[in-house]
Amino acid sequence: MYVELSDEARRYIGRFDELTGVAPKDCLVEGDRLVFLVPAGKMAAAIGQAGETVEEAERRLAKSIELVEDADTPEAFVASALAPAAVNAVTISEQNDRVAYVEVPEPDRGVAIGADGANIETARTLAKRHYDIDDIQLT
Structure with a gap:
């Protein structure tokens, strides 16, 4: 399915990729909160050891960051999104x-x-x- 991203969301995806080495598939910009959809199997890399990677990204982007892991089926995706x-x-x-x-x-x-x-x-x-x-x- 094709997802249209705003310029702002694309910039945050690029920055997150630079900071973590994980390229998100989607980004929701919700005020002071960013929600990144990370590829399946990349959640640990995006979070980092003891959360250090995502915490550094939050500090650098000056936003609260939440991560959702992609899944192969709609059912697994919904479960992941509610984690x-x-x-x-x-x-x-x-x-x-x-x-x-x-x-x-x-x-x-x-x-x-x-x-x-x-x-x-x-x-x-x-x-x-x-x-x-x-x-x-x-x-």
């Missing part, structure tokens, strides 16, 4: 709209939703951009 919340199962309904129904244990619902709904909105945006999923619902 660190525990996800028991993801079911994609392909009726009129593509909706991902996500089974999350009650103690992790707050983590999946995030402060002011930030985490689930980020997951919805990324899932729409990369897998044409119209909505994510927690069950």
Whole structure:
């Protein structure tokens, strides 16, 4: 699926790549927060030992950085986008709209939703951009 990036997002992707050696596939610029979609298998390199690499990137970019790891299937992608919340199962309904129904244990619902709904909105945006999923619902 083709993702159109703003000039600002492209600049942040380039800078993040320079600082970490990991080239993100996507970047969401959300005020003082950046969300990078890193290729599958590259999360450890992007984070660095004890988080040093991503912390240095946050300092240099003067933004809070969150990372989401790409996945091969829409179900795995949705689960990854909601991390660190525990996800028991993801079911994609392909009726009129593509909706991902996500089974999350009650103690992790707050983590999946995030402060002011930030985490689930980020997951919805990324899932729409990369897998044409119209909505994510927690069950």
